[in-house]
Amino acid sequence: MKYDVIVIGSGPGGYVAAIRAAQLGLTVASIDKRKELGGTCLNVGCIPSKALLHATELYWKMEHQAQEFGLKATSCTYSLEKIMERKQKIVTSFNEGIRALFKKNKITFFQGSAKLLSPTKVQVAGEVIEGENIILATGSEPTPLPFLPFDEKQILSSTGALSLDHVPKKLLVIGAGVIGVELGSVYSRLGSQVEFVEFLDRICPTLDTSLSSEFEKILTKQGMRFRLSTKVLSAEITPDQITLRTSSEQLTGDTTLIAVGRRPFTQNLGLEAVGITLTPQGAVPIDHRFRTVVPTIYAIGDIVDGPMLAHKASEEGVAVAEIIAGQNPVLNYLAIPNVIYTSPEVAAVGLTEEEAKKLNLTIKTGLFPFKVNSRAKCTGEEEGFVKIIADSTTDTILGIHILGAHASELIAAASLAIQNKLTTLQLAHTPHAHPTLSEALKEAALALHQRAIHR
Numbered sequence: 012m013k014y015d016v017i018v019i020g021s022g023p024g025g026y027v028a029a030i031r032a033a034q035l036g037l038t039v040a041s042i043d044k045r046k047e048l049g050g051t052c053l054n055v056g057c058i059p060s061k062a063l064l065h066a067t068e069l070y071w072k073m074e075h076q077a078q079e080f081g082l083k084a085t086s087c088t089y090s091l092e093k094i095m096e097r098k099q100k101i102v103t104s105f106n107e108g109i110r111a112l113f114k115k116n117k118i119t120f121f122q123g124s125a126k127l128l129s130p131t132k133v134q135v136a137g138e139v140i141e142g143e144n145i146i147l148a149t150g151s152e153p154t155p156l157p158f159l160p161f162d163e164k165q166i167l168s169s170t171g172a173l174s175l176d177h178v179p180k181k182l183l184v185i186g187a188g189v190i191g192v193e194l195g196s197v198y199s200r201l202g203s204q205v206e207f208v209e210f211l212d213r214i215c216p217t218l219d220t221s222l223s224s225e226f227e228k229i230l231t232k233q234g235m236r237f238r239l240s241t242k243v244l245s246a247e248i249t250p251d252q253i254t255l256r257t258s259s260e261q262l263t264g265d266t267t268l269i270a271v272g273r274r275p276f277t278q279n280l281g282l283e284a285v286g287i288t289l290t291p292q293g294a295v296p297i298d299h300r301f302r303t304v305v306p307t308i309y310a311i312g313d314i315v316d317g318p319m320l321a322h323k324a325s326e327e328g329v330a331v332a333e334i335i336a337g338q339n340p341v342l343n344y345l346a347i348p349n350v351i352y353t354s355p356e357v358a359a360v361g362l363t364e365e366e367a368k369k370l371n372l373t374i375k376t377g378l379f380p381f382k383v384n385s386r387a388k389c390t391g392e393e394e395g396f397v398k399i400i401a402d403s404t405t406d407t408i409l410g411i412h413i414l415g416a417h418a419s420e421l422i423a424a425a426s427l428a429i430q431n432k433l434t435t436l437q438l439a440h441t442p443h444a445h446p447t448l449s450e451a452l453k454e455a456a457l458a459l460h461q462r463a464i465h466r
Protein backbone atom coordinates (compact mmCIF):
# COMPACT_ATOMS: atom_id res chain seq x y z
CA MET A 12 0.00 0.00 0.00
CA LYS A 13 1.16 3.54 -0.71
CA TYR A 14 0.41 5.97 2.14
CA ASP A 15 -0.22 9.69 1.69
CA VAL A 16 2.12 10.32 4.63
CA ILE A 17 4.76 8.28 6.45
CA VAL A 18 5.84 9.77 9.78
CA ILE A 19 9.15 8.55 11.22
CA GLY A 20 9.23 9.03 15.00
CA SER A 21 6.21 8.98 17.31
CA GLY A 22 7.22 11.72 19.77
CA PRO A 23 5.07 14.84 20.31
CA GLY A 24 6.13 16.04 16.84
CA GLY A 25 5.50 12.80 14.98
CA TYR A 26 2.37 11.44 16.64
CA VAL A 27 0.62 14.82 16.52
CA ALA A 28 1.54 15.20 12.81
CA ALA A 29 0.16 11.70 12.18
CA ILE A 30 -3.16 12.44 13.92
CA ARG A 31 -3.60 15.84 12.24
CA ALA A 32 -2.83 14.33 8.81
CA ALA A 33 -5.40 11.58 9.45
CA GLN A 34 -7.98 14.18 10.58
CA LEU A 35 -7.45 15.87 7.22
CA GLY A 36 -8.36 12.67 5.39
CA LEU A 37 -4.86 11.44 4.53
CA THR A 38 -3.74 7.82 4.88
CA VAL A 39 -0.95 7.68 7.44
CA ALA A 40 1.75 5.26 8.61
CA SER A 41 3.72 5.98 11.76
CA ILE A 42 7.05 4.31 12.57
CA ASP A 43 9.01 4.22 15.80
CA LYS A 44 11.92 2.08 16.86
CA ARG A 45 10.45 2.02 20.38
CA LYS A 46 7.57 -0.33 21.04
CA GLU A 47 5.93 2.42 23.15
CA LEU A 48 4.51 5.48 21.42
CA GLY A 49 5.16 9.04 22.63
CA GLY A 50 8.89 9.49 22.02
CA THR A 51 11.34 11.12 24.41
CA CYS A 52 8.69 13.42 25.90
CA LEU A 53 6.39 10.69 27.14
CA ASN A 54 8.86 7.87 27.83
CA VAL A 55 12.02 9.54 29.14
CA GLY A 56 11.37 13.29 29.20
CA CYS A 57 8.57 15.72 30.05
CA ILE A 58 6.08 13.34 31.65
CA PRO A 59 8.25 11.10 33.88
CA SER A 60 10.25 14.13 35.05
CA LYS A 61 7.10 16.01 36.01
CA ALA A 62 5.75 12.97 37.88
CA LEU A 63 8.98 12.82 39.91
CA LEU A 64 9.02 16.58 40.44
CA HIS A 65 5.48 16.58 41.81
CA ALA A 66 5.99 13.63 44.17
CA THR A 67 9.20 15.08 45.59
CA GLU A 68 7.73 18.58 45.89
CA LEU A 69 4.90 17.18 48.02
CA TYR A 70 7.45 15.41 50.22
CA TRP A 71 9.59 18.55 50.50
CA LYS A 72 6.56 20.64 51.46
CA MET A 73 5.53 18.13 54.13
CA GLU A 74 9.06 18.24 55.54
CA HIS A 75 9.67 21.98 55.30
CA GLN A 76 6.34 23.80 55.10
CA ALA A 77 3.76 21.74 56.97
CA GLN A 78 4.51 23.35 60.33
CA GLU A 79 4.01 26.87 58.95
CA PHE A 80 0.46 25.81 58.00
CA GLY A 81 -0.24 24.41 61.45
CA LEU A 82 0.08 20.82 60.22
CA LYS A 83 1.90 18.17 62.17
CA ALA A 84 3.39 15.22 60.31
CA THR A 85 5.34 13.25 62.87
CA SER A 86 7.14 11.02 60.42
CA CYS A 87 7.11 11.75 56.74
CA THR A 88 9.09 9.22 54.71
CA TYR A 89 9.14 8.06 51.12
CA SER A 90 9.63 4.94 49.04
CA LEU A 91 11.63 5.66 45.91
CA GLU A 92 10.36 2.39 44.46
CA LYS A 93 6.72 3.51 44.86
CA ILE A 94 7.49 6.98 43.45
CA MET A 95 9.06 5.30 40.38
CA GLU A 96 6.14 2.87 40.06
CA ARG A 97 3.64 5.73 40.01
CA LYS A 98 5.72 7.54 37.39
CA GLN A 99 5.76 4.44 35.18
CA LYS A 100 2.01 3.92 35.54
CA ILE A 101 1.40 7.44 34.26
CA VAL A 102 3.72 6.89 31.29
CA THR A 103 2.11 3.56 30.42
CA SER A 104 -1.40 4.99 30.56
CA PHE A 105 -0.44 7.66 28.01
CA ASN A 106 1.39 5.07 25.82
CA GLU A 107 -1.94 3.24 25.64
CA GLY A 108 -3.80 6.51 25.10
CA ILE A 109 -1.78 7.36 21.98
CA ARG A 110 -2.22 3.81 20.67
CA ALA A 111 -6.00 4.23 21.07
CA LEU A 112 -5.86 7.57 19.25
CA PHE A 113 -3.94 5.91 16.40
CA LYS A 114 -6.62 3.24 16.17
CA LYS A 115 -9.40 5.82 16.22
CA ASN A 116 -7.69 7.77 13.42
CA LYS A 117 -6.86 4.61 11.40
CA ILE A 118 -3.11 5.23 11.56
CA THR A 119 -1.00 2.14 10.83
CA PHE A 120 1.90 1.73 13.26
CA PHE A 121 5.12 -0.05 12.38
CA GLN A 122 7.65 -0.82 15.10
CA GLY A 123 11.25 -0.78 13.98
CA SER A 124 14.12 1.43 12.96
CA ALA A 125 13.23 3.28 9.77
CA LYS A 126 15.70 3.90 6.99
CA LEU A 127 15.11 6.10 3.95
CA LEU A 128 15.71 4.25 0.68
CA SER A 129 14.51 6.95 -1.72
CA PRO A 130 12.42 10.17 -1.61
CA THR A 131 9.28 8.03 -1.22
CA LYS A 132 10.41 4.66 0.15
CA VAL A 133 11.23 3.63 3.71
CA GLN A 134 12.55 0.34 5.00
CA VAL A 135 11.25 -0.85 8.35
CA ALA A 136 11.28 -4.26 10.06
CA GLY A 137 12.21 -6.07 6.84
CA GLU A 138 9.46 -4.36 4.80
CA VAL A 139 9.57 -1.51 2.33
CA ILE A 140 6.70 0.94 2.60
CA GLU A 141 5.93 3.80 0.26
CA GLY A 142 4.64 7.29 0.96
CA GLU A 143 3.69 10.27 -1.18
CA ASN A 144 5.21 12.39 1.62
CA ILE A 145 7.59 11.55 4.47
CA ILE A 146 7.87 13.50 7.74
CA LEU A 147 11.08 13.04 9.74
CA ALA A 148 10.51 13.50 13.48
CA THR A 149 13.29 11.41 15.03
CA GLY A 150 13.98 13.79 17.90
CA SER A 151 17.14 14.17 19.93
CA GLU A 152 19.43 12.39 22.39
CA PRO A 153 21.48 13.52 25.41
CA THR A 154 24.90 14.94 24.49
CA PRO A 155 27.66 12.95 26.23
CA LEU A 156 31.04 14.24 27.40
CA PRO A 157 33.85 12.40 25.59
CA PHE A 158 35.67 11.48 28.81
CA LEU A 159 32.51 10.49 30.73
CA PRO A 160 30.50 7.89 28.75
CA PHE A 161 27.03 7.23 30.20
CA ASP A 162 26.68 3.96 32.13
CA GLU A 163 23.29 5.04 33.58
CA LYS A 164 24.36 3.88 37.05
CA GLN A 165 27.11 6.23 38.17
CA ILE A 166 27.33 8.43 35.09
CA LEU A 167 23.80 9.39 34.22
CA SER A 168 22.03 10.99 31.31
CA SER A 169 18.55 12.35 32.02
CA THR A 170 17.20 8.91 31.04
CA GLY A 171 19.13 7.14 33.82
CA ALA A 172 18.28 9.86 36.33
CA LEU A 173 14.57 9.19 35.75
CA SER A 174 14.87 5.56 36.85
CA LEU A 175 17.38 5.36 39.71
CA ASP A 176 16.84 2.65 42.32
CA HIS A 177 18.53 4.65 45.08
CA VAL A 178 19.06 8.27 46.06
CA PRO A 179 22.67 9.35 45.49
CA LYS A 180 24.51 10.69 48.54
CA LYS A 181 26.25 13.34 46.52
CA LEU A 182 25.11 14.12 43.00
CA LEU A 183 27.36 16.20 40.77
CA VAL A 184 25.31 17.78 37.98
CA ILE A 185 27.26 18.97 34.97
CA GLY A 186 25.19 21.71 33.33
CA ALA A 187 22.74 23.99 35.15
CA GLY A 188 20.19 24.23 32.35
CA VAL A 189 16.53 23.24 32.47
CA ILE A 190 16.98 19.46 32.63
CA GLY A 191 19.85 19.77 35.16
CA VAL A 192 17.94 21.96 37.60
CA GLU A 193 14.74 19.92 37.32
CA LEU A 194 16.39 16.55 37.99
CA GLY A 195 18.82 18.10 40.50
CA SER A 196 15.75 19.40 42.40
CA VAL A 197 14.20 15.92 42.46
CA TYR A 198 17.19 14.34 44.19
CA SER A 199 17.96 17.35 46.38
CA ARG A 200 14.42 17.11 47.83
CA LEU A 201 14.98 13.40 48.54
CA GLY A 202 18.15 14.15 50.50
CA SER A 203 21.03 14.15 48.00
CA GLN A 204 23.68 16.78 48.32
CA VAL A 205 23.47 18.35 44.85
CA GLU A 206 26.25 20.40 43.34
CA PHE A 207 26.17 21.93 39.86
CA VAL A 208 29.11 22.76 37.62
CA GLU A 209 28.13 25.24 34.93
CA PHE A 210 30.43 26.49 32.17
CA LEU A 211 28.54 29.79 31.72
CA ASP A 212 28.33 32.58 34.30
CA ARG A 213 24.64 32.00 35.13
CA ILE A 214 22.12 29.20 35.42
CA CYS A 215 19.48 28.58 32.74
CA PRO A 216 21.13 31.06 30.38
CA THR A 217 18.18 31.48 28.00
CA LEU A 218 16.20 33.17 30.78
CA ASP A 219 16.00 36.94 31.22
CA THR A 220 19.05 37.76 33.37
CA SER A 221 17.00 39.15 36.25
CA LEU A 222 15.11 35.87 36.56
CA SER A 223 18.12 33.62 36.32
CA SER A 224 19.99 35.41 39.15
CA GLU A 225 16.93 35.39 41.47
CA PHE A 226 16.24 31.76 40.54
CA GLU A 227 19.80 30.78 41.47
CA LYS A 228 19.39 32.45 44.88
CA ILE A 229 16.17 30.52 45.55
CA LEU A 230 17.64 27.14 44.55
CA THR A 231 20.73 27.86 46.66
CA LYS A 232 18.45 28.54 49.63
CA GLN A 233 16.91 25.10 49.04
CA GLY A 234 20.37 23.57 49.53
CA MET A 235 21.72 23.18 45.99
CA ARG A 236 25.20 24.50 45.24
CA PHE A 237 26.29 26.15 42.01
CA ARG A 238 29.79 26.56 40.61
CA LEU A 239 29.45 28.94 37.70
CA SER A 240 32.02 29.85 35.01
CA THR A 241 33.57 26.45 35.69
CA LYS A 242 34.55 23.89 33.09
CA VAL A 243 34.84 20.15 33.76
CA LEU A 244 38.18 19.08 32.27
CA SER A 245 38.46 15.41 33.14
CA ALA A 246 37.14 12.74 35.47
CA GLU A 247 38.40 9.86 37.53
CA ILE A 248 35.98 7.06 38.31
CA THR A 249 36.18 4.31 40.92
CA PRO A 250 33.27 1.97 41.75
CA ASP A 251 31.98 4.27 44.50
CA GLN A 252 33.41 7.67 43.71
CA ILE A 253 33.63 10.15 40.87
CA THR A 254 36.18 12.93 40.92
CA LEU A 255 35.71 15.79 38.50
CA ARG A 256 38.72 17.95 37.76
CA THR A 257 37.39 21.38 36.87
CA SER A 258 38.95 24.66 35.79
CA SER A 259 38.88 25.77 39.45
CA GLU A 260 39.08 22.72 41.74
CA GLN A 261 38.37 19.02 42.20
CA LEU A 262 34.88 17.86 43.14
CA THR A 263 33.87 14.43 44.34
CA GLY A 264 30.56 12.64 44.48
CA ASP A 265 29.13 9.15 44.13
CA THR A 266 27.02 9.90 41.04
CA THR A 267 27.13 12.42 38.22
CA LEU A 268 24.35 13.62 35.93
CA ILE A 269 25.50 15.01 32.61
CA ALA A 270 22.99 17.61 31.48
CA VAL A 271 24.98 19.67 28.98
CA GLY A 272 22.30 19.64 26.30
CA ARG A 273 20.73 17.45 23.66
CA ARG A 274 21.61 16.89 20.02
CA PRO A 275 19.44 15.99 17.03
CA PHE A 276 19.16 12.23 16.46
CA THR A 277 19.49 11.13 12.83
CA GLN A 278 21.68 8.03 13.13
CA ASN A 279 21.07 5.29 10.53
CA LEU A 280 18.13 7.21 9.07
CA GLY A 281 19.60 6.98 5.57
CA LEU A 282 19.75 10.74 4.97
CA GLU A 283 22.80 10.31 2.69
CA ALA A 284 20.78 8.00 0.42
CA VAL A 285 18.41 10.87 -0.42
CA GLY A 286 20.99 13.68 -0.44
CA ILE A 287 20.18 15.47 2.85
CA THR A 288 23.25 17.00 4.50
CA LEU A 289 23.08 18.09 8.15
CA THR A 290 23.91 21.58 9.46
CA PRO A 291 27.15 21.93 11.50
CA GLN A 292 24.96 21.53 14.63
CA GLY A 293 23.64 18.20 13.34
CA ALA A 294 20.14 19.48 12.50
CA VAL A 295 18.17 18.67 9.35
CA PRO A 296 17.96 21.86 7.25
CA ILE A 297 14.43 22.87 6.19
CA ASP A 298 12.71 25.85 4.53
CA HIS A 299 9.92 27.90 6.14
CA ARG A 300 7.43 25.15 5.19
CA PHE A 301 9.43 22.37 6.92
CA ARG A 302 10.58 20.98 3.56
CA THR A 303 14.08 19.50 3.26
CA VAL A 304 16.09 19.68 0.03
CA VAL A 305 14.04 16.67 -1.09
CA PRO A 306 10.55 17.99 -2.02
CA THR A 307 8.69 14.92 -0.65
CA ILE A 308 10.55 14.87 2.69
CA TYR A 309 9.75 17.20 5.60
CA ALA A 310 11.32 17.50 9.06
CA ILE A 311 10.02 18.81 12.41
CA GLY A 312 10.72 18.87 16.15
CA ASP A 313 14.07 18.40 17.86
CA ILE A 314 15.88 17.38 14.64
CA VAL A 315 15.39 20.86 13.17
CA ASP A 316 16.57 24.23 14.45
CA GLY A 317 14.81 25.99 17.31
CA PRO A 318 14.08 25.28 20.96
CA MET A 319 13.93 21.58 21.86
CA LEU A 320 10.44 21.62 23.34
CA ALA A 321 7.59 19.15 23.09
CA HIS A 322 4.94 21.78 22.31
CA LYS A 323 7.17 23.36 19.64
CA ALA A 324 7.45 19.90 18.02
CA SER A 325 3.66 19.42 18.23
CA GLU A 326 2.88 22.85 16.74
CA GLU A 327 5.23 22.01 13.88
CA GLY A 328 3.54 18.58 13.56
CA VAL A 329 0.14 20.20 13.09
CA ALA A 330 1.53 22.81 10.68
CA VAL A 331 3.38 20.31 8.47
CA ALA A 332 0.33 18.03 8.19
CA GLU A 333 -1.80 21.01 7.16
CA ILE A 334 0.82 22.10 4.60
CA ILE A 335 0.86 18.58 3.09
CA ALA A 336 -2.95 18.75 2.93
CA GLY A 337 -2.71 22.00 0.98
CA GLN A 338 -3.39 24.52 3.76
CA ASN A 339 -1.36 27.58 4.78
CA PRO A 340 -0.86 27.53 8.56
CA VAL A 341 1.20 30.21 10.30
CA LEU A 342 3.31 29.35 13.34
CA ASN A 343 4.38 32.24 15.55
CA TYR A 344 7.59 31.06 17.23
CA LEU A 345 7.65 34.16 19.48
CA ALA A 346 4.50 32.90 21.23
CA ILE A 347 6.03 29.52 22.19
CA PRO A 348 6.54 29.47 25.97
CA ASN A 349 9.47 28.00 27.85
CA VAL A 350 8.94 26.45 31.28
CA ILE A 351 11.11 25.10 34.10
CA TYR A 352 9.10 22.91 36.48
CA THR A 353 11.07 23.48 39.66
CA SER A 354 9.70 25.01 42.85
CA PRO A 355 9.03 27.80 42.25
CA GLU A 356 8.49 27.38 38.52
CA VAL A 357 9.88 29.63 35.84
CA ALA A 358 8.02 30.41 32.62
CA ALA A 359 8.72 32.85 29.85
CA VAL A 360 7.38 33.81 26.46
CA GLY A 361 8.60 36.36 23.91
CA LEU A 362 11.75 38.44 24.13
CA THR A 363 14.02 38.83 27.14
CA GLU A 364 15.20 42.35 28.03
CA GLU A 365 18.64 41.52 26.58
CA GLU A 366 17.14 40.23 23.30
CA ALA A 367 14.91 43.29 22.92
CA LYS A 368 17.88 45.62 23.47
CA LYS A 369 19.98 43.68 20.95
CA LEU A 370 17.21 44.29 18.40
CA ASN A 371 17.50 48.05 19.18
CA LEU A 372 13.90 48.19 20.36
CA THR A 373 13.02 50.94 22.80
CA ILE A 374 11.44 49.19 25.70
CA LYS A 375 9.84 49.70 29.10
CA THR A 376 9.51 47.08 31.81
CA GLY A 377 6.94 46.45 34.52
CA LEU A 378 7.51 44.28 37.58
CA PHE A 379 5.23 42.87 40.24
CA PRO A 380 6.41 40.64 43.11
CA PHE A 381 4.36 37.71 44.41
CA LYS A 382 5.08 38.66 48.03
CA VAL A 383 2.37 41.32 47.80
CA ASN A 384 -0.08 39.07 45.93
CA SER A 385 -2.83 37.95 48.29
CA ARG A 386 -3.24 34.40 46.93
CA ALA A 387 0.53 33.79 47.12
CA LYS A 388 0.40 34.86 50.77
CA CYS A 389 -2.42 32.36 51.47
CA THR A 390 -0.62 29.46 49.79
CA GLY A 391 2.80 30.32 51.20
CA GLU A 392 4.25 30.72 47.69
CA GLU A 393 5.58 34.27 47.88
CA GLU A 394 8.86 33.88 46.03
CA GLY A 395 9.46 35.47 42.65
CA PHE A 396 7.87 38.08 40.42
CA VAL A 397 6.29 38.83 37.05
CA LYS A 398 8.22 40.97 34.59
CA ILE A 399 6.66 42.39 31.44
CA ILE A 400 8.67 43.91 28.61
CA ALA A 401 6.83 46.18 26.20
CA ASP A 402 7.62 48.43 23.26
CA SER A 403 7.69 51.96 24.69
CA THR A 404 6.23 53.53 21.57
CA THR A 405 3.39 51.15 20.72
CA ASP A 406 2.86 49.59 24.19
CA THR A 407 2.83 46.14 22.51
CA ILE A 408 3.85 43.30 24.83
CA LEU A 409 7.21 41.86 23.72
CA GLY A 410 7.90 39.40 26.53
CA ILE A 411 6.43 38.09 29.78
CA HIS A 412 8.67 36.38 32.33
CA ILE A 413 7.37 34.70 35.47
CA LEU A 414 9.34 33.31 38.37
CA GLY A 415 6.83 31.91 40.84
CA ALA A 416 4.47 29.12 41.80
CA HIS A 417 2.30 27.78 38.98
CA ALA A 418 4.15 29.90 36.40
CA SER A 419 3.64 27.02 33.93
CA GLU A 420 -0.12 27.65 34.06
CA LEU A 421 0.04 31.44 34.26
CA ILE A 422 2.14 31.62 31.09
CA ALA A 423 -0.79 30.52 28.89
CA ALA A 424 -2.38 33.97 29.22
CA ALA A 425 0.98 35.53 28.37
CA SER A 426 1.29 33.41 25.20
CA LEU A 427 -2.23 34.47 24.21
CA ALA A 428 -1.19 38.12 24.65
CA ILE A 429 1.96 37.72 22.53
CA GLN A 430 0.20 35.63 19.86
CA ASN A 431 -2.43 38.36 19.47
CA LYS A 432 0.00 41.30 19.78
CA LEU A 433 -1.87 42.74 22.76
CA THR A 434 -0.74 45.92 24.50
CA THR A 435 0.02 46.15 28.21
CA LEU A 436 -3.06 48.37 28.64
CA GLN A 437 -5.28 45.67 27.11
CA LEU A 438 -3.84 43.20 29.62
CA ALA A 439 -4.16 45.71 32.46
CA HIS A 440 -7.81 46.42 31.62
CA THR A 441 -8.75 42.70 31.51
CA PRO A 442 -10.62 41.63 34.65
CA HIS A 443 -8.73 38.96 36.66
CA ALA A 444 -10.31 36.87 39.44
CA HIS A 445 -9.42 37.72 43.04
CA PRO A 446 -7.55 36.29 44.88
CA THR A 447 -5.40 34.63 42.19
CA LEU A 448 -1.74 34.55 41.26
CA SER A 449 -2.79 35.81 37.83
CA GLU A 450 -3.50 39.22 39.36
CA ALA A 451 0.29 39.65 39.44
CA LEU A 452 0.21 39.71 35.62
CA LYS A 453 -2.40 42.45 35.61
CA GLU A 454 -0.49 44.40 38.26
CA ALA A 455 2.80 44.11 36.31
CA ALA A 456 0.97 45.52 33.27
CA LEU A 457 -0.46 48.35 35.41
CA ALA A 458 3.04 48.97 36.82
CA LEU A 459 4.18 49.88 33.30
CA HIS A 460 1.80 52.84 33.53
CA GLN A 461 2.71 53.67 37.15
CA ARG A 462 -0.76 52.44 38.12
CA ALA A 463 -0.12 49.24 40.11
CA ILE A 464 -2.72 49.19 42.86
CA HIS A 465 -0.99 47.03 45.44
CA ARG A 466 2.51 48.43 45.26
Ligand SMILES: Cc1cc2nc3c(=O)[nH]c(=O)nc-3n(C[C@H](O)[C@H](O)[C@H](O)COP(=O)(O)OP(=O)(O)OC[C@H]3O[C@@H](n4cnc5c(N)ncnc54)[C@H](O)[C@@H]3O)c2cc1C
Nearest residue numbers: 020022024044050051052056057125150312313319320321
Ligand atom coordinates in the same frame (compact mmCIF):
# COMPACT_ATOMS: atom_id res chain seq x y z
C1 LIG B 1 14.29 14.85 31.00
C2 LIG B 1 13.61 15.68 29.96
C3 LIG B 1 12.57 16.51 30.33
C4 LIG B 1 11.92 17.28 29.37
N1 LIG B 1 10.90 18.08 29.77
C5 LIG B 1 10.25 18.82 28.86
C6 LIG B 1 9.15 19.60 29.25
O1 LIG B 1 8.75 19.62 30.42
N2 LIG B 1 8.52 20.34 28.31
C7 LIG B 1 8.92 20.33 27.00
O2 LIG B 1 8.33 21.03 26.18
N3 LIG B 1 9.97 19.59 26.60
C8 LIG B 1 10.63 18.81 27.49
N4 LIG B 1 11.65 18.01 27.08
C9 LIG B 1 12.02 18.03 25.66
C10 LIG B 1 11.05 17.17 24.82
O3 LIG B 1 11.05 15.86 25.34
C11 LIG B 1 11.47 17.15 23.36
O4 LIG B 1 11.60 18.48 22.90
C12 LIG B 1 10.43 16.43 22.52
O5 LIG B 1 10.27 15.10 22.93
C13 LIG B 1 10.83 16.45 21.04
O6 LIG B 1 9.84 15.80 20.30
P1 LIG B 1 10.14 15.11 18.90
O7 LIG B 1 8.84 14.58 18.43
O8 LIG B 1 10.89 16.03 18.03
O9 LIG B 1 11.14 13.90 19.21
P2 LIG B 1 11.18 12.75 20.32
O10 LIG B 1 10.19 12.95 21.37
O11 LIG B 1 12.60 12.61 20.68
O12 LIG B 1 10.71 11.46 19.51
C14 LIG B 1 11.47 10.92 18.49
C15 LIG B 1 11.09 9.47 18.30
O13 LIG B 1 11.71 9.02 17.09
C16 LIG B 1 12.12 7.67 17.26
N5 LIG B 1 13.17 7.40 16.27
C17 LIG B 1 14.39 7.96 16.16
N6 LIG B 1 15.03 7.49 15.07
C18 LIG B 1 14.20 6.59 14.50
C19 LIG B 1 14.27 5.76 13.34
N7 LIG B 1 15.33 5.78 12.52
N8 LIG B 1 13.23 4.96 13.07
C20 LIG B 1 12.14 4.92 13.87
N9 LIG B 1 12.00 5.70 14.96
C21 LIG B 1 13.02 6.53 15.26
C22 LIG B 1 12.59 7.62 18.71
O14 LIG B 1 12.54 6.30 19.20
C23 LIG B 1 11.60 8.56 19.40
O15 LIG B 1 10.52 7.81 19.95
C24 LIG B 1 12.31 17.21 28.01
C25 LIG B 1 13.35 16.35 27.63
C26 LIG B 1 13.98 15.59 28.58
C27 LIG B 1 15.07 14.66 28.15
